[in-house]
Amino acid sequence: MKRMIALGFEGSANKIGVGVVTLDGTILSNPRHTYITPPGQGFLPRETAQHHLQHILPLVNSALETANITPQDIDCLCYTKGPGMGAPLQVSAIVVRVLSLLWKKPIIAVNHCVAHIEMGRVVTGADDPVVLYVSGGNTQVIAYSEGRYRIFGETIDIAVGNCLDRFARVLTLSNDPSPGYNIEQLAKKGEKFIDLPYAVKGMDVSFSGILSYIEATAVEKLKNNECTPADLCYSLQETVFAMLVEITERAMAHCDTKDVLIVGGVGCNERLQEMMRTMCSERGGRLFATDDRYCIDNGAMIAYTGLLEFAHGASTPLEDSTFTQRFRTDEVKAIWREANSAKLNGLAEKSI
Amino acid sequence: MCYCKWNDNCSDMEIDFGSEENASIVFSALAVDKELQPDKVKRLMTVSDGKLSAHFEATEARFLRASFSAFVDVMTLATKTIEEFGQGMKL
Numbered sequence: 001m002k003r004m005i006a007l008g009f010e011g012s013a014n015k016i017g018v019g020v021v022t023l024d025g026t027i028l029s030n031p032r033h034t035y036i037t038p039p040g041q042g043f044l045p046r047e048t049a050q051h052h053l054q055h056i057l058p059l060v061n062s063a064l065e066t067a068n069i070t071p072q073d074i075d076c077l078c079y080t081k082g083p084g085m086g087a088p089l090q091v092s093a094i095v096v097r098v099l100s101l102l103w104k105k106p107i108i109a110v111n112h113c114v115a116h117i118e119m120g121r122v123v124t125g126a127d128d129p130v131v132l133y134v135s136g137g138n139t140q141v142i143a144y145s146e147g148r149y150r151i152f153g154e155t156i157d158i159a160v161g162n163c164l165d166r167f168a169r170v171l172t173l174s175n176d177p178s179p180g181y182n183i184e185q186l187a188k189k190g191e192k193f194i195d196l197p198y199a200v201k202g203m204d205v206s207f208s209g210i211l212s213y214i215e216a217t218a219v220e221k222l223k224n225n226e227c228t229p230a231d232l233c234y235s236l237q238e239t240v241f242a243m244l245v246e247i248t249e250r251a252m253a254h255c256d257t258k259d260v261l262i263v264g265g266v267g268c269n270e271r272l273q274e275m276m277r278t279m280c281s282e283r284g285g286r287l288f289a290t291d292d293r294y295c296i297d298n299g300a301m302i303a304y305t306g307l308l309e310f311a312h313g314a315s316t317p318l319e320d321s322t323f324t325q326r327f328r329t330d331e332v333k334a335i336w337r338e339a340n341s342a343k344l345n346g347l348a349e350k351s352i
Numbered sequence: 353m354c355y356c357k358w359n360d361n362c363s364d365m366e367i368d369f370g371s372e373e374n375a376s377i378v379f380s381a382l383a384v385d386k387e388l389q390p391d392k393v394k395r396l397m398t399v400s401d402g403k404l405s406a407h408f409e410a411t412e413a414r415f416l417r418a419s420f421s422a423f424v425d426v427m428t429l430a431t432k433t434i435e436e437f438g439q440g441m442k443l
Contacts, residue, residue: 097381
């Protein structure tokens with residue numbers, strides 16, 4: 001039987017990526033390009049969209065060439081419908097619609113958060129973990145239950161990655177390869193822990209107050225030589241990661257699950273992985289995490305998730321191939337997981 | 353002759369694709385996204401003779417400028433995609 005192949009497009013934030021995958025999760029190609037702003041500056045929708053406009057078509061060529069396939073080999077075209085920034089999302093949507101009409105291939109609209117989860121599951125082999133999804137735009141604790149990925153806890157204001165990125169701007173750290181990576185490296189040299197607000201509210205977390213506090217005190221403390229930038233990075237990481245571990249542990253207790261999967265851009269932070277691994281081992285569970293190739297936004301994760309949906313009969317008509325800035329994880333019916341659990345139940349009945 | 357409801361702030365453009373099929377592809381791809389502020393900007397697209405025409409009218413010049421320039425960007429992207437991956441693509 002011919003293997004099914006999907007071409008996926010991701011462009012919801014400052015990365016534009018195009019990936020080619022097969023249904024078993026094999027990644028044939030996954031090129032991406034990141035819009036890197038000067039130190040002290042964040043990325044804005046309009047400039048980010050311009051960056052994507054320039055890079056998307058060369059990336060399609062490079063993805064097809066590396067995978068060594070032609071358009072005829074493709075079964076479906078997948079793109080990020082949301083959540084994310086409007087203008088950058090539109091770039092992928094437009095290219096996918098045109099290619100769908102040119103090549104006569106079906107379109108699959110994919111939820112970005114669900115794509116992170118599915119990519120993490122297929123790469124690590126985690127079957128049914130509690131998922132911590134942490135990135136520059138999202139912070140959620142998620143578990144699968146009754147047909148959907150349910151959100152057990154989330155940030156009530158800004159994402160943890162946004163908090164780290166914006167603090168990196170205060171210190172004017174480089175945004176290359178990412179502000180979070182540079183905070184992580186600097187934090188390794190930190191020696192003194194500075195007390196910061198700790199904001200866990202039930203199952204939810206809040207980062208905006210911590211950011212305001214550290215933004216205000218950092219300048220003062222650095223001026224008076226009370227601490228170093230490294231101490232501040234170290235203290236910020238320890239505080240926000242402890243909060244994330246706490247709500248993840250509570251979700252595990254609730255779901256009676258021992259395994260944790262970390263996905264999203266902040267998920268490649270090794271200190272976060274270390275803290276989570278300690279917590280998991282204390283509960284007799286395992287931590288599943290991936291490196292920057294899969295953690296950080298990429299086209300393959302969109303292609304793979306879209307292909308899962310397509311293989312279970314779903315597709316998006318052209319007129320519905322819109323994009324949206326808000327698209328919650330639990331709005332998606334995870335039809336491919338329902339099918340799998342039905343199959344497992346069937347097997348169990350037979351064995352009885 | 354312009355029959356705009358909002359008299360001054362209107363603008364037209366016409367792109368000749370020289371192919372009914374390509375003009376229709378761009379039309380279909382761009383028609384999916386509605387104007388973000390329909391009470392402030394109206395967009396009307398038509399295809400004929402391999403040409404795509406777009407007519408814009410807005411309540412204020414700044415809305416017209418924002419919509420029109422965003423439209424030019426995505427129209428250019430759609431056109432480039434056809435040039436690159438349409439019939440006779442390399443590979």
